[in-house]
Amino acid sequence: MCIDTEPELRYNRSVAKSAGANLMFVLMTIQGEPVLMKNKNAVIITALSFAACALHAVMLNTPFNHYAYTSALKGILFAVIPLAYFAVSKQGGLKDLFSVKGHKKAIKQALILGGLVFAFALIAFFALRPLLDQVMIIDGLTNFGITGKNYPFVFIYIIFINAALEELFFRGFVFLTLHRMNYRRYAHIYSSVLFAAYHVSVLNNWVSPGVFALCIAGLVVAGLIFNRIAEKCESVIGSLAVHVGANLAINLIGVYYLYYHPELSS
Secondary structure (H helix, E strand, C coil): CCCCCCCHHHHHHHHHHHHHHHHHHHHHHCCCCCCHCCCHHHHHHHHHHHHHHHHHHHCCCCCCCCCCHHHHHHHHHHHHHHHHHHHHHCCCCHHHHHCCCCEEEHHHHHHHHHHHHHHHHHHHHHHHHCCCHHHHHHHHHHHHHCCCCHHHHHHHHHHHHHHHHHHHHHHHHHHHHHCCCCCCCHHHHHHHHHHHHHHHHHCCCCCCCHHCCCHHHHHHHHHHHHHHHHHHHHCCCCHHEEEEEEHHHHHHHHHHHHCCCCCHCC
């Protein structure tokens, strides 16, 4: 006697599909805030920002993984997508996100914090330098197309253009836009995790697994701090100042490896 199990299979698939939908609903909902799935613009921001970071990560694993190509793609993704969204939605814009008319006291504090972050990053580097795989760092730079010859251009790009692009995208387009829709907790969590996840593919082959995990955790915390600064300043000017300070320190570390220890890159 054969037993027809198709109805049961259909029921199980239906239950699984329903459970998956419910799980996604829970993940996209934070207690005390509006339901994200009911806000079309919030869903669009989440989907576009995730897709942009995923596309950038994919390119880093192709033959086009060269700093010139990835920087060009990043410029398109991190600038064009937010600008297109603002133009279509009529919500926000560059003038609003980079405004200095917010809390001027908070902006001044952010400038001071940027200087402190710069000093702390350099001190931490020289304190932890024995734990770093210096050859791996140099190999990572070389594989990414960064050499002593083009580093002056990379140095300027990272400090000014790269920092501005990331602040426009992560703190402006993602965090502040979602925050102003009253998705405050979601904006803090999602943008900081996305900021760290974006750097996963960049840092993956540069440091040892232990240092890598520490860097990712630090990036989540850094994202939360940047968010808080942007929230207090009501723009990305404050977080940009701190970001520039951090990038300047990182770039000087690059100078240390590429120019003062050429034997590592030989």
